[in-house]
Amino acid sequence: MAVHQVPHRQLRLAVIGTLAGLFSGLFGVGGGSVIVPLLMLWLGYEERRATATSLAAIVFIAAFAASVQGIYGNVHLLDAVLIGVPAVVGVLVGTWIAQRLHGRVVSLLFAALLIASAVELVLG
Amino acid sequence: MIGALAVGIAGGIVAGLLGVGGGVLFVPGLVLFLGLGQHQAEATSLLAIVPVALVGTVRQDRYGNVERRDALTLGLLSLAGAAGGVALANALSGTALRDAFAGLMVLVALQLVRRTLDGDGDVPSGASVAGSSVEDTR
Numbered sequence: 225m226a227v228h229q230v231p232h233r234q235l236r237l238a239v240i241g242t243l244a245g246l247f248s249g250l251f252g253v254g255g256g257s258v259i260v261p262l263l264m265l266w267l268g269y270e271e272r273r274a275t276a277t278s279l280a281a282i283v284f285i286a287a288f289a290a291s292v293q294g295i296y297g298n299v300h301l302l303d304a305v306l307i308g309v310p311a312v313v314g315v316l317v318g319t320w321i322a323q324r325l326h327g328r329v330v331s332l333l334f335a336a337l338l339i340a341s342a343v344e345l346v347l348g
Numbered sequence: 349m350i351g352a353l354a355v356g357i358a359g360g361i362v363a364g365l366l367g368v369g370g371g372v373l374f375v376p377g378l379v380l381f382l383g384l385g386q387h388q389a390e391a392t393s394l395l396a397i398v399p400v401a402l403v404g405t406v407r408q409d410r411y412g413n414v415e416r417r418d419a420l421t422l423g424l425l426s427l428a429g430a431a432g433g434v435a436l437a438n439a440l441s442g443t444a445l446r447d448a449f450a451g452l453m454v455l456v457a458l459q460l461v462r463r464t465l466d467g468d469g470d471v472p473s474g475a476s477v478a479g480s481s482v483e484d485t486r
Contacts, residue, residue: 237418238425245426249433251452252390253371254397257459259422267418275367276413277422280405282369284423286397289430293391296438300392303382306352307359308396311370312403314360322365331366331464338457341376342450348380 236266244281249289254282351381360400370400372456375449386446390437 230236240262244255259278263269269277293299355377363370371393378389408414437445 234421237421241422241425242429244422245429245431246433246436247429248371248394248426249430249435250437251371251433251449252375252393252437253452254369254401255426256369257372257456263418269415273413273415276405276408276411277415277419279401279408280414280416280419281422281426282401283398283405284420285426285430286371286394286401288427289434290391290394290398292431292434293387293394296387296391296434298388298391298438299395300378300384300388301395302349303352303378303384304392304395306349307356307374307378307392308399310353310356311360311363311374311396311400314357314362315364315370315400315404316360318361318364318366320364321361322367328464331460334362334366335457335460335464338372338453338460341380342453342457344380345376345446345450345453 230267233267240266241281245285245289248282248285249292252289252293254278255285256282355381356396363400366460368456368460370397372453376453379446386442386449387438390445390449 240259243262244258247253247258248255256275256278259281260271260274263274263277264271290299290304355374359370359373359377362368362373374393374396375386375389378384378392379386382389384392405414405419409416440448
């Protein structure tokens with residue numbers, strides 16, 4: 225498979241991992257928006273495989289970054305559980321809906337919501 | 349408590365629906381609805397992401413979509429970067445970090461718009477697996 229024949233694979237993975245870790249630690253996100261496009265661009269992954277592999281890497285990245293944040297005393301444990309566990313159910317529901325409707329309008333509405341929230345964050 | 353549950357469920361649904369990560373929703377949710385500071389919101393979001401990513405990984409692995417070796421390599425080689433990122437975040441003021449995060453949200457929004465307008469955008473070019481659609485494993 226083409227994915228396994230790219231030169232300097234380990235080096236490329238190291239660069240992607242480091243960038244994703246920095247991004248994740250800095251912003252409190254998983255880092256998928258760094259990993260997925262780079263796996264596709266540098267290692268010839270197709271989108272679905274890139275997304276799935278990225279999810280698995282994020283388990284390590286987020287758990288470790290959360291532990292380091294824990295040392296700084298920033299983690300609100302109860303809130304994390306109250307958000308993370310229902311979110312699992314939410315993702316299953318969202319995936320189920322996504323398979324049944326074309327999300328064009330939803331995507332654009334959500335993009336607008338993101339921008340509105342960004343403005344609210346900065347001004348509010 | 350109700351607020352956190354709502355942020356979790358809503359964030360999860362949108363993440364599953366659009367294929368964006370949970371963090372970009374959890375962080376503003378924690379700041380705007382639960383009144384956490386930017387640092388606390390980011391730290392708490394990181395922990396909340398773990399179960400979501402874990403369940404997603406198990407599902408995707410069942411479909412054979414996870415390149416396990418690469419995922420493990422990526423995960424292990426990200427640790428130094430992650431520690432550096434957290435240190436950097438904690439070196440910044442809440443305001444600076446919040447403004448940078450708002451910039452990130454706008455970028456994600458633009459990426460989403462571009463992906464949507466690119467002819468639905470969710471059909472990978474080239475090496476897709478024969479005989480299966482993208483939607484069936486998402």
